Amino acid sequence: MVRTIWENRRHPLYAFRILRKGVCDGCALGVAGFKDWTMDGVHLCTTRLNLLQVNTMDALDPRKLAVVDSLRELDGTALRKLGRLPYPMIRRRGDLGFRRISWDEALDLAAERIRAAKVTRASQASAGPDRFAFFLTARGITNETYYVAQKVARFLGTNNVDNAARICHAPSTGALKRAIGVAATTCDYRDVIESDLTVLFGADVANAQPVFMKYLYLAKKRGGKVAVVNPYREPGLERYWVPSNAESAMFGTMITDEFFPVNVGGDIAFLNGVLKVLIEENGVDDDFVTRHTDGWPELKAELAAQSIDDLARWSGSSAEDFRRFARMYAEAKSAVLVWSMGITQHVCGTDNVAAIINLALARGNVGRPGAGLMPIRGHSGVQGGAEMGCYATVLPGGVPIEAESAAALRAQYGFGIGAERGLSAAEMVEAGGRGELDVLWSVGGNFLDTLPEPAAVQQALERVPLRIHQDIIVSSQMLIDPSDAVLLLPATTRYEQ
Known part of the structure; x- marks a missing residue:
């Protein structure tokens, strides 16, 4: 905050007016001034403060x-x-x-x-x-x-x-439109707070969408769990300091409950491995799949032809990780599946998203409170x-x-x-x-x-x-x-x- 005040010292009243009446220049969260429309409280993330200077800086020489x-x-x-x-x-x-x-x-x-x-x-x-x-x-x-x-x-x-x-979510647009008919998220941040499980695929929300961490913190306080599937163990997703909460701001909050490593490009193999375990251990919501999806028999047949060992090798994970994730997912009464650039910016980006959608549909995690598909965007506008x-x-x-x-x-x-x-x-x-x-x-x-x-x-x-x-x-x-x-x-x- 001290740095923000210093950077905007030439036009402090204008800077404060933007914070009080404007929107966040960084994230895609619909805020007005300091008000957080997702929940009662203040929205003032570090990204917003860092970008404030763009509005107040002097002209270039x-x-x-x-x-x-x-x-x-x-x-x-x-x-x-x-x-x-x-x-x-x-x-x-x-x-x-x-x-x-x-x-x-x-x-x-x-x-x-x-x-x-x-x-x-x-x-x-x-x-x-x-x-x-x-x-x-x-x-x-x-x-x-x-x-x-x-x-x-x-x-x-x-x-x-x-x-x-x-160059960010075009693959999400294509996959969602094809699978569920609408190229948009099926839930909002309130569902994250209410969810039993939030899974982050290829998303470093601590750095790219820091306001999201506040909602993960609230979900954790309710007893929700957080799983991360990513090639790299992001430090910000391990322990995060939520500035709007005094206790978390001082001591930090452990965010990730389970981390599942994958190779770059290994996401589809990981997701197929998890889905294969869900089928074997009767973790699929058969009623939802029968009533609301098509193509399930064909997908089952395709998965049956893929061995767990091959999927583990291709994914960079392990069969035990498949089972650990599948059981965590099956035990959750509701889950929100979140993904970002780590999923979409591949030659197989659309197929990556389709595999996430398959996992959500297999458990009926679409169209109900505390559940959904969330392609998280990074920029306002x-x-x-x-x-x-x-x-x-x-x-x-x-x-x-x-x-x-x-x-x-x-x-x-x-x-x-x-x-x-x-x-x-x-x-x-x-x-x-x-x-x-x-x-x-x-x-x-x-x-x-x-x-x-x-x-x-x-x-x-x-x-x-x-x-x-x-x-x-x-x-x-x-x-x-x-x-x-x-x-x-x-x-x-x-x-x-």
């Missing part, structure tokens, strides 16, 4: 961007401390750094290049993707911004518009991106892009809407690497830090003739050398809009 080589050694925290981007800046090929330009110059350049990209696309002899794309981050973006961005992209004639959900249609594969309302839905939106908007899906975030980068993208407009985000193979990402972005980075602060991807030009545009915070 433009001379610090005059030579970018010296900035490439700085990490994200150090770059953020440089200050807010105050006005448009440009760096041309061969320039050492950025120089200030007017808004008219910046917008004219963007419009000129997008128009040229449309002409190039129209003149192509064969069908191909549009040659410009838009990407929006998830942290701090409002629903209104998402909505306008996707509408502008489609007005310009492209479905190449995507947001950060693509990320859910709104898909709902507003800021997605390469869906239109507003989460409607898939098809001929019928495109025609309906065309009638509403009054201009043409493409019926073909656009480029996803990763596909945008790949298209840039192949020389198939002329303009990339990125509102926040940082492909260099979030996508795998940063060297390949850098090489791909270096080939895009015009990169437009619209953000509050400097990020490492802005410092990648331009193919022709890199344009920096300042952005507003959600409280300035």
Whole structure:
């Protein structure tokens, strides 16, 4: 708290006003001011305090961007401390750094290049993707911004518009939609508090979603248990200091009851091993499975063909761990299964999520109090991106892009809407690497830090003739050398809009 006060000392009243009336800039918990809507009490997590400075920091000294080589050694925290981007800046090929330009110059350049990209696309002899794309981050973006961005992209004639959900919970969206018909969590934090068992798969909530720890603490106080399935034993999930509770804040609270190690990529084998044990030990809710699911006989047959020893070897766990988890799970009257990036950011991410869903359905842990499926998100605003249609594969309302839905939106908007899906975030980068993208407009985000193979990402972005980075602060991807030009545009915070 002392550090937060010091960091925001130049504008203390504004900072306090944000805390008192604003939302959390970090997590996706719907709070208003200090009030925690999940339970009686205060919401004031460390992530929220750490990000408060983004709203109160002074403008960046433009001379610090005059030579970018010296900035490439700085990490994200150090770059953020440089200050807010105050006005448009440009760096041309061969320039050492950025120089200030007017808004008219910046917008004219963007419009000129997008128009040229449309002409190039129209003149192509064969069908191909549009040659410009838009990407929006998830942290701090409002629903209104998402909505306008996707509408502008489609007005310009492209479905190449995507947001950060693509590289976090897109696999969850696909698996949940296919399995239960709705691409969303089936429960909320109150169910975690009421649950007999909360299982964390590939989720370091202590660091990524610290407010969640308060609800785990309350669940523990009620007698609930916490199990963790992860390659790494996260220290924050062992003992955590909940700041809103005096006893926990002083002495810490033991959070994890049982830890189950798995190999990276071993989650499906682990989940199948547990499910196999549940079947063998009559731990399946047969009535629920019969009445509410299909495909169960086929799944049983597939599991029967997999040996426990093979599953243990593939998972990096053991047959004894399968049994220990299965018995803990079967004894719980209700369970919430939680997962995050450790599950989704794999080539088999959708299958990972499907295996978790199978485990929940096998015990009927969907659609009742204290139970459910919870893909936990990390950024405020990320859910709104898909709902507003800021997605390469869906239109507003989460409607898939098809001929019928495109025609309906065309009638509403009054201009043409493409019926073909656009480029996803990763596909945008790949298209840039192949020389198939002329303009990339990125509102926040940082492909260099979030996508795998940063060297390949850098090489791909270096080939895009015009990169437009619209953000509050400097990020490492802005410092990648331009193919022709890199344009920096300042952005507003959600409280300035």
